[in-house]
Amino acid sequence: MSLHQTTITAATVTTRRQRANADNAALATTAKRDQSDFNHKAVKVLTAKGFRRSTIAATLELSERSVRRYQSTQCLAWDAERAVELRRISIAATLGTVRFQSDDDVEWEDMMLGARGDTRASVFDALKEGLSQADIARLLGISLPAVSRHVKEIARRRLAKSQAEKFNENHLTY
Structure with a gap:
């Protein structure tokens, strides 16, 4: 070498x-x-x-x-977790369902609340409270277009139900 x-x-x-x-x-x-x-x-x-x-x-x-x-x-990780917890409490208080649960219960409920029916019911309850779609989106942590879709579906179902009731009133005699 x-x-x-x-x-x-x-x-x-x-x-x-x-x-x-x-x-x-x-x-x-x-x-x-x-x-x-x-x-x-x-x-x-x-x-x-x-x-x-x-x-x-x-x-x-x-x-x-x-x-x-x-x-x-300030601890950003702690603040982020607190913000999520406070948002959950705020949503529950707005919808009138404040419950204190263990972490396992909260995790299970969050998983189950992903179903459309529960979200749609939450949107409907918030609409009854007089909240705007933007407020509902922020409150539930979903997008504004998602809230809009839920509102349209709620309106469609209510319209179909009222039309069915009118039909029954006019065409069915006992």
């Missing part, structure tokens, strides 16, 4: 090592950020449940200073 080939090989090995070190550093940074995000959300959850700062610090193996910092700063 010549001196030139040895230099190229050594440079290649050095470059590969640098890339591997950079990849490892990126992975370590990502893992550290994920751990920090987890701790931040955990502090918010435990604080909301009424745990004291010293208990949270001991449980998560953090300093009380870190817990105080997490408590005083």
